[in-house]
Amino acid sequence: MQPSETVMNPKQVFLSVLIFGVAGLLLFMYLQVWIEEQHTGGVEKRREQKATSGWEPVNYLQPVPRINKQTNRLSENLTTQHPKFLIPEDLREKNENLLLNPEKTTKVLMKTSQDQALSKTTRSASNKLLEKHQRDNTLFKKFSTMNWPLDIRPLNKSLIKDDTWKKTDEAQERRRSFLQEFCKKYSGVSRPQSHLFHMVSRIYVEDKHKILYCEVPKAGCSNWKRILMVLNGLAPSTYNISHDAVHYGKYLKKLDSFDLQGIYTRLNTYTKAVFVRDPMERLVSAFRDKFEHPNSYYHPVFGKAIIKKYRPNACKEALINGSGVKFKEFIHYLLDSHRPVGMDIHWEKVSKLCYPCLINYDFVGKFETLEEDANYFLQLIGAPKELKFPNFKDRHSSDERTNVQVVRQYLKDLTRTERQLIYDFYYLDYLMFNYTTPFL
Ligand SMILES: *[C@@H]1O[C@H](CO)[C@@H](O)[C@H](O)[C@H]1NC(C)=O
Ligand SMILES: *[C@@H]1O[C@H](CO)[C@@H](O)[C@H](O)[C@H]1NC(C)=O
Ligand SMILES: *[C@@H]1O[C@H](CO)[C@@H](O)[C@H](O)[C@H]1NC(C)=O
Numbered sequence: 409m410q411p412s413e414t415v416m417n418p419k420q421v422f423l424s425v426l427i428f429g430v431a432g433l434l435l436f437m438y439l440q441v442w443i444e445e446q447h448t449g450g451v452e453k454r455r456e457q458k459a460t461s462g463w464e465p466v467n468y469l470q471p472v473p474r475i476n477k478q479t480n481r482l483s484e485n486l487t488t489q490h491p492k493f494l495i496p497e498d499l500r501e502k503n504e505n506l507l508l509n510p511e512k513t514t515k516v517l518m519k520t521s522q523d524q525a526l527s528k529t530t531r532s533a534s535n536k537l538l539e540k541h542q543r544d545n546t547l548f549k550k551f552s553t554m555n556w557p558l559d560i561r562p563l564n565k566s567l568i569k570d571d572t573w574k575k576t577d578e579a580q581e582r583r584r585s586f587l588q589e590f591c592k593k594y595s596g597v598s599r600p601q602s603h604l605f606h607m608v609s610r611i612y613v614e615d616k617h618k619i620l621y622c623e624v625p626k627a628g629c630s631n632w633k634r635i636l637m638v639l640n641g642l643a644p645s646t647y648n649i650s651h652d653a654v655h656y657g658k659y660l661k662k663l664d665s666f667d668l669q670g671i672y673t674r675l676n677t678y679t680k681a682v683f684v685r686d687p688m689e690r691l692v693s694a695f696r697d698k699f700e701h702p703n704s705y706y707h708p709v710f711g712k713a714i715i716k717k718y719r720p721n722a723c724k725e726a727l728i729n730g731s732g733v734k735f736k737e738f739i740h741y742l743l744d745s746h747r748p749v750g751m752d753i754h755w756e757k758v759s760k761l762c763y764p765c766l767i768n769y770d771f772v773g774k775f776e777t778l779e780e781d782a783n784y785f786l787q788l789i790g791a792p793k794e795l796k797f798p799n800f801k802d803r804h805s806s807d808e809r810t811n812v813q814v815v816r817q818y819l820k821d822l823t824r825t826e827r828q829l830i831y832d833f834y835y836l837d838y839l840m841f842n843y844t845t846p847f848l
């Protein structure tokens with residue numbers, strides 16, 4: 409054996425050290441990136457969970473803010489950024505209800521996570537995340553000791569000078585105490601462990617007149633948003649605000665965009681209103697609006713899935729375009745505990761959209777008496793005298809409004825059992841707002 413084969417010369421030693429060093433460095437860098445991906449990946453996953461979980465309680469953050477009846481203090485200032493995991497802005501606004509569509513949401517989220525991966529800077533990012541996480545936890549601990557505005561306050565009627573509103577007011581008082589009684593009776597079931605930001609995510613804020621309005625689709629919400637925009641000075645009149653400006657414009661703020669202190673103060677001091685509608689009527693109205701007219705979101709997303717699952721021998725074309733869903737098929741989807749697509753705010757229960765037993769609404773309006781209720785409310789909050797609630801229907805305005813007769817026609821297609829099951833589905837809404845069941 410030649411010595412040169414067994415003993416490395418200094419040059420070879422130097423080279424191997426160099427190679428090992430570079431390999432080690434590469435391994436180290438790879439590991440660092442991997443660890444970080446695990447970390448941010450977790451956050452993405454939580455975001456996704458929030459975005460796709462529809463309206464079920466979201467429990468991923470501990471401790472979950474609980475409603476605490478006994479504690480009676482708001483001792484500390486909570487001014488830091490609130491800990492909501494933000495959903496990309498374009499995702500929120502793009503569609504009336506994109507959040508309830510898991511497929512699309514996931515796609516958008518994947519895209520943003522890729523973007524983030526690209527723009528990622530190494531260690532500082534994960535440090536920041538850790539700090540933010542710790543800050544959020546502290547905030548939630550503080551919030552759990554806060555006093556939730558529990559008791560319903562008397563309506564401030566100092567601006568009502570005459571008795572033109574006597575009847576409306578009496579109805580209002582009856583409704584308020586009815587709801588309160590109901591909530592007391594059922595307080596056991598009405599205290600879900602819901603995520604605070606989720607609970608207030610349907611509430612619109614108007615800071616000038618100190619109003620909170622919880623949006624219930626198909627119960628006059630477009631015109632309510634118009635009113636809020638006018639009150640806020642965003643438009644001179646309700647008549648020139650288009651449907652798209654109402655629903656896709658980023659004009660109105662939602663309560664979940666504020667920090668904890670901001671949410672708490674507003675819940676405690678603003679006039680909180682919700683407007684509801686007979687559940688069956690609301691359901692038929694939603695069906696007519698979304699499935700009986702061309703719709704580039706509801707047909708491909710909901711229509712397709714509904715036809716695929718509930719129409720035997722569906723023709724190819726219908727499976728492709730998702731148009732022509734029958735009311736009965738839609739009801740089969742609604743009542744299915746294994747729905748092929750999630751729920752949607754247009755047919756979701758009011759109890760799950762607005763949490764009436766937790767938020768203690770000061771004003772409970774009804775679609776059945778929409779104009780009186782709304783105009784009375786405008787008086788109460790001191791709106792300009794000339795501002796009246798608009799009574800126009802901005803979509804499919806040539807269609808007959810969904811009224812009792814129309815609903816009857818639709819319900820003819822269903823069996824008695826199916827009608828009973830729909831009633832059961834909206835049971836809480838029926839009870840909370842004292843709706844009777846003329847359709848059974
Ligand atoms: C809490 O808020 C009060 C009133 O807004 C203010 O005077 C005080 O400085 C705040 N305290 C802290 C710790 O921020
Ligand atoms: C009732 O409203 C009037 C006018 O907005 C206001 O001046 C008054 O302080 C309010 N009263 C209560 C008890 O909030
Ligand atoms: C409403 O009309 C006024 C004047 O006609 C116009 O200045 C304003 O931009 C319009 N608002 C909207 C939201 O279209």
Ligand SMILES: *[C@@H]1O[C@H](CO)[C@@H](O)[C@H](O)[C@H]1NC(C)=O
Nearest residue numbers: 702723725726729730731732
């Ligand atoms: C969708 O398919 C059906 C056939 O089942 C057809 O009658 C209808 O015109 C199609 N709709 C659209 C918007 O293409």
Ligand SMILES: *[C@@H]1O[C@H](CO)[C@@H](O)[C@H](O)[C@H]1NC(C)=O
Nearest residue numbers: 582583585586841842843844
């Ligand atoms: C509840 O509804 C029934 C039937 O419509 C009505 O007679 C009753 O007065 C209502 N109760 C309240 C508190 O509004």
